[in-house]
Amino acid sequence: GAVVSQHPSRVICKSGTSVKIECRSLDFQATTMFWYRQFPKQSLMLMATSNEGSKATYEQGVEKDKFLINHASLTLSTLTVTSAHPEDSSFYICSAWSGTSGGHQETQYFGPGTRLLVL
Amino acid sequence: LAKTTQPISMDSYEGQEVNITCSHNNIATNDYITWYQQFPSQGPRFIIQGYKTKVTNEVASLFIPADRKSSTLSLPRVSLSDTAVYYCLVGDTGRRALTFGSGTRLQVQP
Numbered sequence A: 001g002a003v004v005s006q007h008p009s010r011v012i013c014k015s016g017t018s019v020k021i022e023c024r025s026l027d028f029q030a031t032t033m034f035w036y037r038q039f040p041k042q043s044l045m046l047m048a049t050s051n052e053g054s055k056a057t058y059e060q061g062v063e064k065d066k067f068l069i070n071h072a073s074l075t076l077s078t079l080t081v082t083s084a085h086p087e088d089s090s091f092y093i094c095s096a097w098s099g100t101s102g103g104h105q106e107t108q109y110f111g112p113g114t115r116l117l118v119l
Numbered sequence B: 001l002a003k004t005t006q007p008i009s010m011d012s013y014e015g016q017e018v019n020i021t022c023s024h025n026n027i028a029t030n031d032y033i034t035w036y037q038q039f040p041s042q043g044p045r046f047i048i049q050g051y052k053t054k055v056t057n058e059v060a061s062l063f064i065p066a067d068r069k070s071s072t073l074s075l076p077r078v079s080l081s082d083t084a085v086y087y088c089l090v091g092d093t094g095r096r097a098l099t100f101g102s103g104t105r106l107q108v109q110p
Helices: none
Strands: A004-007 A010-013 A019-025 A032-038 A045-051 A067-073 A076-081 A090-097 A108-110 A114-118 B009-013 B018-023 B032-038 B045-050 B053-056 B061-064 B070-075 B084-091 B104-109
Touching (some): A010 A019, A019 A032, A019 A090, A032 A067, A032 A076, A045 A067, A076 A090, B018 B104, B032 B061, B045 B053, B045 B061, B070 B084
Parallel strands (some): A010 A114
Antiparallel strands (some): B018 B070, B032 B045, B032 B084, B053 B061, B061 B070
């Protein structure tokens, strides 16, 4: 299957600082990427849809000024958690829709996730 | 988006076949059915996807009846490493965001 990477895999930061998480599609181009958040023992919750070259679409209740998303190329989307607080501590997962490029099954492929801990 | 319903948990033993059924009564004509596997602290891993009838790959089989209101993921001869949460999702080939339900927590015992 197609490969999606995330960096960093885990990060610890102080309250009030900003953290950037990168999501890359390694072997296909992704015009659309998605960002999810998952709290312990819970399912994935969609935060936003990231479209290459345009503004992200945020789900209700997700602060767009706090969770900045940039999708500047067909293989990279970034999520920046600004002024992070302890309640932002979570597991952040991105996914990318493969489309028909690269000969992969046309579906969404997920990154390995980024564990964020805000002290 | 079509809502899905699947068992919260299932138990099995090594070597057994496991069938996880998912209900999606409101599935739309353009919707595909996709199953993912998730281990703790990892992103979901694509298992299989289908539209109708039966799909088989090296990992699993997916059975979809003619009315497409349900689907069954079949895992042959499970091992301890198959212990994970399995999600059934319905959507337009992944072009749109997927809505995750609670998933089925499969516990495989020796």
